[in-house]
Amino acid sequence: MARTISQIQDEIKTAIQARSELADLTSTSKSAVWLAMTYAIAVVVLTVESLFDLHKSEVENTLSLLKPHTQRWYREKAKLFQYGYSLITDSDLYDNSNLTDQQVEDSKIIKYCAVNEAVDESRLIIKIATASSTGDLEPIGPTELIAFKSYMNEVKDAGLTITVTNYLPDILFLDMIIFYDPLIFNGSGETLLGGTKPVEIAIDKFLRQLPFNGVLQLNLLAETLRMIEGVEIPHIVKASSCWINPSIGGYGDPVTIDVYKIPESGYFKVNDFSQIKYQAYEKSV
Incomplete structure (x- = not known):
């Protein structure tokens, strides 16, 4: 963007003051020849910078008209x-x-x-x-x-x-069996200390962290749940989802997810965790 005449002239004055051989140019009179020269040069520089700005604008406008948008x-x-x-x-x-x-x-x-x-x-x-x-x-x-x-x-x-x-979220249904360590969890999926439900919290967090319109991979979800302390085996029996169907004006029937799924709306939400069952894991001695 083109600078003002004052900005350009100030830079010229600063450069002059830095040169010892030009130390005698100290007059601040409006009629001083050296000041008149700095002003004239500033006008020329401003003209050149303005022409460059105009050229840049014309080139960008031409490209915007010709280049196919991605x-x-x-x-x-x-x-x-x-x-x-x-x-x-x-x-x-x-x-x-x-x-x-x-x-x-x-x-x-x-x-x-x-x-x-x-x-x-x-x-x-x-x-x-x-x-x-x-x-x-x-x-x-x-x-x-x-x-x-x-x-x-x-x-x-x-x-x-x-x-x-512009849809409401795809509804994700998870039919799962969580084999848990009875020293950590109870049969309702709550921790013995604190009473929280780490599996449900982890599923919500996993879905929130998916990129918008990102792929839901069931194996990655299982790996995430396996990282929870006390979860021995997160077994996904069946996964399915449903989404807004414009032709019927509401959610359609759930469709099975075999390996992965891209949400029709761009994002998932679990409304009901009731299909997640908890079973104590019997370790061999």
Whole structure:
């Protein structure tokens, strides 16, 4: 960005003062020749820097028009959406000059986003979620969704079809047998000291730490549970999940997960741990 004439002139003066052979240039009179020369040079430098700024802007604008946008670009654009604010005319940018940093941050309601190409047709699927006050992932509201879709239609490439997925979490069902050390746990999965339920806590934490739209791998979940003190064998008998089906307006029937699963909504949640059974592990002597 081009500097001001005063900034450029001050740098020239500083350079002059550092040269012993120019020590006699001390006059501060407005008519001093050496000051007039520094001003003239500053004007020339400003002109050159302004031309470079203009050239850079023209090149960036040309590239933005010619370069095909990637999935990463769409993901970042989605997260830059500012609820309640309009874009600059004929632009995909916001004018935040009159907003504080906190106002800008508060308006960016899309906290999680993943972009994929649909295999059956030429369109992009954009999965989004926001964060609740407790940090839980959740969909944005209906009015917010309308505004977000309008924003994406403004910034997307012409002719591209976009499908926005803004679902409640996929519900994960876990039918498990936890073989436990009776010196650590009781038959309800509670620790003898403290009365907490480490298995349920660990499952919730594991799902929270999955990347948005990340892969749930059952073997990694089992390994995580095996790390808990007192858990001898975490046996996953069956795992399944269900998600919002737009055609029926609600959750569909659970579908078995054999090895891994990418959540349709982008994230999982366990509503019920009742299918997790606890059985004392009988160690051989």
